[in-house]
Amino acid sequence: MKVHLTLKSxxxxxxxxxxxxxxxxxxPAECAMRAECYAASGPLALHWAAVSNGxxxxxxxxxxxxxxxxxxxxxxxxxxxxxxxxxxxxxxAVKLGQLVAANQGKRGFTYSxxxxxxxxxxxKHANAWGFTVNxxxxxxxxxxxxxxxxxGPVVVVVPSTVxxxxxxxxxxxxxxxxxxxxxxxxxxxxxxxxxxxxAIVAFPAHGTRKRVIDxxxxx
Numbered sequence: 001m002k003v004h005l006t007l008k009s010x011x012x013x014x015x016x017x018x019x020x021x022x023x024x025x026x027x028p029a030e031c032a033m034r035a036e037c038y039a040a041s042g043p044l045a046l047h048w049a050a051v052s053n054g055x056x057x058x059x060x061x062x063x064x065x066x067x068x069x070x071x072x073x074x075x076x077x078x079x080x081x082x083x084x085x086x087x088x089x090x091x092x093a094v095k096l097g098q099l100v101a102a103n104q105g106k107r108g109f110t111y112s113x114x115x116x117x118x119x120x121x122x123x124k125h126a127n128a129w130g131f132t133v134n135x136x137x138x139x140x141x142x143x144x145x146x147x148x149x150x151x152g153p154v155v156v157v158v159p160s161t162v163x164x165x166x167x168x169x170x171x172x173x174x175x176x177x178x179x180x181x182x183x184x185x186x187x188x189x190x191x192x193x194x195x196x197x198x199a200i201v202a203f204p205a206h207g208t209r210k211r212v213i214d215x216x217x218x219x
Contacts, residue, residue, distance in 0.1 A: 060095055103131045110134065112135060141169055147172060153196060162176070
């Protein structure tokens with residue numbers, strides 16, 4: 001398992017916080033957005049490919065040591081690309097436990113498309129232990145289904161035209177990611193995805209595959 005840690009991101013949307021990238025094999029094969037993943041194109045795709053083929057990055061053990069060495073209270077984002085480590089489609093509980101332990105005293109957060117029952121159980125534990133794992137939904141109906149599991153906060157992709165806060169079919173509040181709407185907001189200043197919360201955070205489709213995602217969500 002290869003993973004790369006950038007101690008100070010140059011991405012204006014994340015802001016100058018530590019950000020990691022995990023190899024592509026961490027992503028579940030059944031991810032409904034796999035073909036439209038924003039990380040599969042542009043400069044990030046080149047970085048992700050280098051991590052995935054082993055020419056860039058470190059071992060998981062070295063990565064968790066680096067996380068443990070971060071200052072107490074440090075906000076950091078796990079996986080600008082990639083997912084939590086897995087074994088045969090299910091989250092690797094040992095590796096996740098190592099990451100949760102390394103994160104103690106820090107303010108890490110991430111997103112995951114893993115949703116088999118065992119993975120959801122481990123995600124729920126990670127959230128309870130202070131490492132925020134957002135469940136990634138494919139649409140608003142899916143967001144309600146994931147919220148019903150009560151395993152963690154939920155995020156969702158919405159059409160690029162959706163720029164105002166809205167509701168799910170079940171009536172849950174949906175907040176549009178502020179960093180997608182304002183140039184003066186980033187993960188570093190917003191920090192909403194790091195919090196345990198009831199509101200669902202929505203990311204309007206963006207990037208080179210925006211039109212494809214819009215069509216897919218309208219189907």
